[in-house]
Amino acid sequence: MRLSKILKNTLLVLTACLVLSACATKKEVATDIQGQMQGDVYTGTDTVEYLADGVPDRVFFATNESILTTASRETLRAQAAWMRKNPGINVVLEGHADERGTREYNLALGERRANAAKDYLMTYGISSDRITVLSYGKERPVDSGSNPLAWSKNRRSVTVKAN
Amino acid sequence: MTKKFLILLFILIPINANALIEVDITRGNLNPLPLAVSPLSIDEESRKSFEKILKKENIGSAISNIVENNLKTSGLFNPLDKKAFLQAPDIANLKPRFEDWNLIKAQALITGKVNYVDDKLRVEFRLWDVLAAKEMMALAFTTVPNNWRRVGHIISDKVYERLTGEKGYFDTRIIYVSEEGPKTQRIKKLAIMDQDGANNKFLTLGNELVLTPRFNPASQMVTYLSYFKNMPRVYLLDIETGTQEVVGDFPGMTFAPRFSPDGKKIIMSFAKDGKSDIYTMDLENRIVEKITNHPSIDTSPSYSPDGKYITFNSDRSGYQQIYVMKNDGSNVKRISFGNGLYGTPVWSPRGDLIAFTKLHKGKFYIGVMRTDGSGERLLTENYYQEAPSWSPNGRVLIFYRETKTNSKGEGFSAKLWSIDLTGYNERQIKTPTDASDPSWSSLLSN
Numbered sequence: 001m002r003l004s005k006i007l008k009n010t011l012l013v014l015t016a017c018l019v020l021s022a023c024a025t026k027k028e029v030a031t032d033i034q035g036q037m038q039g040d041v042y043t044g045t046d047t048v049e050y051l052a053d054g055v056p057d058r059v060f061f062a063t064n065e066s067i068l069t070t071a072s073r074e075t076l077r078a079q080a081a082w083m084r085k086n087p088g089i090n091v092v093l094e095g096h097a098d099e100r101g102t103r104e105y106n107l108a109l110g111e112r113r114a115n116a117a118k119d120y121l122m123t124y125g126i127s128s129d130r131i132t133v134l135s136y137g138k139e140r141p142v143d144s145g146s147n148p149l150a151w152s153k154n155r156r157s158v159t160v161k162a163n
Numbered sequence: 164m165t166k167k168f169l170i171l172l173f174i175l176i177p178i179n180a181n182a183l184i185e186v187d188i189t190r191g192n193l194n195p196l197p198l199a200v201s202p203l204s205i206d207e208e209s210r211k212s213f214e215k216i217l218k219k220e221n222i223g224s225a226i227s228n229i230v231e232n233n234l235k236t237s238g239l240f241n242p243l244d245k246k247a248f249l250q251a252p253d254i255a256n257l258k259p260r261f262e263d264w265n266l267i268k269a270q271a272l273i274t275g276k277v278n279y280v281d282d283k284l285r286v287e288f289r290l291w292d293v294l295a296a297k298e299m300m301a302l303a304f305t306t307v308p309n310n311w312r313r314v315g316h317i318i319s320d321k322v323y324e325r326l327t328g329e330k331g332y333f334d335t336r337i338i339y340v341s342e343e344g345p346k347t348q349r350i351k352k353l354a355i356m357d358q359d360g361a362n363n364k365f366l367t368l369g370n371e372l373v374l375t376p377r378f379n380p381a382s383q384m385v386t387y388l389s390y391f392k393n394m395p396r397v398y399l400l401d402i403e404t405g406t407q408e409v410v411g412d413f414p415g416m417t418f419a420p421r422f423s424p425d426g427k428k429i430i431m432s433f434a435k436d437g438k439s440d441i442y443t444m445d446l447e448n449r450i451v452e453k454i455t456n457h458p459s460i461d462t463s464p465s466y467s468p469d470g471k472y473i474t475f476n477s478d479r480s481g482y483q484q485i486y487v488m489k490n491d492g493s494n495v496k497r498i499s500f501g502n503g504l505y506g507t508p509v510w511s512p513r514g515d516l517i518a519f520t521k522l523h524k525g526k527f528y529i530g531v532m533r534t535d536g537s538g539e540r541l542l543t544e545n546y547y548q549e550a551p552s553w554s555p556n557g558r559v560l561i562f563y564r565e566t567k568t569n570s571k572g573e574g575f576s577a578k579l580w581s582i583d584l585t586g587y588n589e590r591q592i593k594t595p596t597d598a599s600d601p602s603w604s605s606l607l608s609n
Contacts, residue, residue, distance in 0.1 A: 064482070066437065099565075102506035102520050102549050103374060103600070104419040105476065105483055107388075107395070108432065108439040108460040111416055115437035134393060135416055135434065139372055144346035146567065146575070 041069055042152035047142045051159060055082045058158040059117060063098070063151075066112040068120060076117055079159055080124030090162040093117050095135045096142075098151035103137060110135030117157040132162060186239050186327045195241040196326070199269035199293075200231040202245070203286065204253035209279035216308045223252070223277040226286065229315025230273060230322070232359060233333045237323065238588030243269055256289065261296040269293050273322060284308045288318050290325055300325050312361060317608055332554040333358060336604045337561065338376045338385055341365060342577055342597040351599075353387060355402065358603075360593045366400065375550075375600050376400075379422040382604035386410065386420040386429050397431045399446075411444045411451055419462045424470045430454070432462040441475055441492075454492040465509045465517075466490070467534070474498075474508040474517050474534070485519055487534060498536030507550050510534070513557035516584075520549040520562075529562050531584065542586040555605045558584050561592065563599040 036044035042060040049057045057079075059072035068076070083089060095114030097106035114133040122128055143150035186196050203223035205213075213222040234240040248255075249263040256274035264272050275288030287303035302321060304314055313334055320331030341354040351373050353366040366385075367373055372395075376387035385400045389407075397410040397420040411417065413433050420431040427446055432439045441454040441464045455461040459479035466473055474487045485499040485508045499505040503523030510517055514534075521528040521541065527548045530541040548564035561581045568574035577597040582589045592601075 064478075099547065100522070100525075101504075102463070102476075102483075102522075104432070104463045105460060105478075105506050107374075107416070107418050108434055108462050111434040111439065112437040112460065119437075133415070135395065136372075139349065139374070141347055144575075 036149060037152050038069075040148060040152055042149075042155070043071065044153075047153050047156075051079065051161065052082050055079055057160070058156050060152060061113055061155040061157075063100070063155065064109070066109070066116045068116055072117075073120060076120045077124055080121050080126050083121070083126050083130065084124075088163075090130045090132070092132045092134050092160045092162045094140075094158045094160055095133065096140060096154055096156050096158070097138045098154045099138045099141065099146065100151060101138065107135050107137035110137045113155075114157045117159070195239055196270055197241045197243055197268050198234065198271040198273070199243050199248060199264055199267065200227050200234070200245075201248060201250070201255045201272065201274045202227045202252045203275040203277045203288065204251075204256055205277045209277060212279040213277075213284070213308060213311075217311060219311075222284070222308075222311055223275075226277065226311055226315040226318070227273070227275070229312060229359070230319045233316065233319035234322065236359070236588075236590060238583060239323075239327065243267055256287075259291055259293075261291075261293050264291075264293045271299075271322075271326065273318070275318075279308075280305070282308075284311055284314065286314050286318075290322055312357065313607070316357070316359075320606070320608075329558070330556045330606065332556050332559060332603075332606065334607045335555060336378075336382065336607070337579070337592070337601050338366075338378060338604070339563075339579060339594070339601040340373060340376065340599045341594070342599055343369075346575065353385070353400070354594075354596075354598070356594070363595055366402070366405075375419065377421050377552075377602045378604045379426040380424060380605055381426060382607060384422075384426075385602075386422060386431075388418045388420065397429065399429070411442075411449070413442075417442075419464065421465055423466050424468050430464045430466065430473065432464070441473070454490075455488075455495075456492070463507050467510045468512050468514045472510075472534075474510055476506045476508060485517065485532075485536070487517075498532065498534070499539075500536060501539055509551060509553065511557045512553055512555055516557070518551040518553065518560055520551065529560060529582065531560075540586070542582050542584070543580075543589060548580070550600055552601055552603045554581075554603050560584065561601045561603055563601060 041062050051057050055078045056075045059075050093114040095110035097109045118131050118133055141154040143153045203226050205223035219225045231242040235242050247267045250260055256276050259272055270293055272291040272293055278285040283305050285305045290300040292299050316334035319333040323331035335358045338355045341352045342349055344350045350369045352369040353373050353376050356363040372390035374388040376385045389398045395416045397417040398407055399410050400407045410429050416434045417431050420429050428443045430443045433442050438458050439460045439462050441461050443452045457479055459477050461477045464473050464475040471490055473490055476483050476485050483504040483506050484497055485505045486495055486497050488495040503521050505519050505521050507520045508517045516531045518531050521530055526544050528541040529543050529551050532539040545564055551560040551562040559581050564580050565575050565577045568576050577599050579592040579598045579601050
């Protein structure tokens with residue numbers, strides 16, 4: 001009995017150490033990729049392409065979220081301005097999720113993300129007739145890695161010229 | 164594509180109603196029942212005829228190998244090494260010398276005989292209780308020679324049923340998604356195979372992305388998601404004719420389809436304006452009904468076997484959880500309350516349990532809970548796995564799992580796995596390519 005209690009305490013201490021060291025590693029990772037993520041939203045430019053000068057083609061999301069960040073809203077305003085200037089261009093908004101979710105839920109989540117972008121474009125004067133929404137769920141990652149940075153690049157809505 | 168074969172079945176001798184050997188399948192079986200599968204005996208003339216037709220040197224041995232493999236993979240039986248058998252197959256089938264089989268510790272014995280009769284394959288087999296020195300069952304089948312694998316599966320099902328008291332699951336097929344290529348440009352095709360991995364066939368060419376195929380109760384039709392023309396929609400495929408059609412006329416993505424237990428309806432999600440709700444479509448009159456109406460994501464619906472209830476997952480609480488409601492959408496009740504996220508609920512064909520995928524602290528689990536959410540049991544934990552599908556007897560789950568192919572966490576491999584409801588007997592099912600989204604058919608013969 002006593003021995004098991006001692007063992008238990010040792011285990012507790014060990015677990016605590018493990019938890020602490022895990023935290024330490026996590027922090028290191030966070031520093032490593034600093035400048036590329038804010039919270040868990042991607043803020044880098046590695047994967048970003050441009051629809052026109054100064055008009056990035058994509059916005060990024062936090063895990064399980066479809067809320068547009070300040071940076072995303074800025075990107076979408078630039079896209080809306082570009083679309084107003086080019087009334088002949090229609091777009092497809094392709095919504096994506098990372099691989100850390102079940103397939104069917106992620107299909108819905110991709111649709112929700114693309115719709116968040118669509119709603120924002122519409123509030124800046126773009127007619128819904130010009131926008132098609134297409135969700136790929138987690139089927140078309142841009143980064144095949146399995147780490148927080150790769151996942152952050154994959155949680156995205158990409159605006160693609162439809163014509 | 165596959166014709167329905169007629170298999171004639173004769174009961175040679177009335178089944179002895181006395182309780183003889185019994186195998187308890189409700190617990191993890193750490194002591195599988197030792198049993199001997201004697202090769203089915205065959206006369207030289209029949210052997211030659213089948214060799215010519217089927218290109219199999221000895222069809223009797225080939226069929227008994229199927230039986231042996233099925234019983235072994237069930238985890239409930241331990242087929243003994245044939246080299247230790249003392250009695251020749253033909254004599255054993257007439258009258259086993261029980262002392263000989265007892266000596267090698269076999270508790271049950273399967274014997275049989277194959278004949279070539281009027282261009283047909285005639286198989287008889289017997290199941291013996293070695294300790295009681297009694298015959299437990301004797302059956303005979305006549306079918307076309309090409310059906311020989313199915314004969315092996317049907318014998319396995321009969322033996323399983325006689326020894327466990329529950330229906331087997333060997334004469335069944337698995338439909339799944341075959342995967343090839345890099346993760347960013349994965350090529351996916353529908354594929355179908357026998358439960359043991361034999362007779363693999365591809366049903367689509369891989370020109371468009373396909374996901375989540377599921378059988379109808381008769382196992383002749385499949386409903387799935389296809390990105391044909393870049394419009395993700397639920398489709399219906401007739402496996403025999405190859406005919407495909409889109410299900411319903413929805414102005415947006417439909418996904419997560421399954422059949423109702425009577426096969427008359429398809430239940431699925433329709434996504435619009437960032438919301439996903441559950442709908443049904445009657446396949447006869449094409450009437451579409453909206454079942455849920457909520458600004459959340461409602462998806463992965465699955466009917467109870469009596470068709471009266473539906474389980475699904477929804478993030479209406481803020482996170483993905485499992486719910487149960489009546490089939491008209493009323494009485495929605497959340498049933499999952501553990502830590503983490505819950506998805507892909509699927510109702511057991513026995514009606515008593517719901518299998519699911521759970522995400523918690525970066526791990527994926529396959530588990531089961533009662534239909535009121537009590538008694539949650541996690542069967543297997545891994546880096547990534549999801550989408551359980553039940554064997555028709557509700558005793559085994561098949562699912563898919565992705566693993567990293569090197570220690571740096573790069574590369575990946577997707578494979579099908581099965582696990583018993585007990586949490587024991589986890590096995591990989593071999594497929595020619597990577598594989599995901601498995602769905603188990605019902606028993607093809609009864």
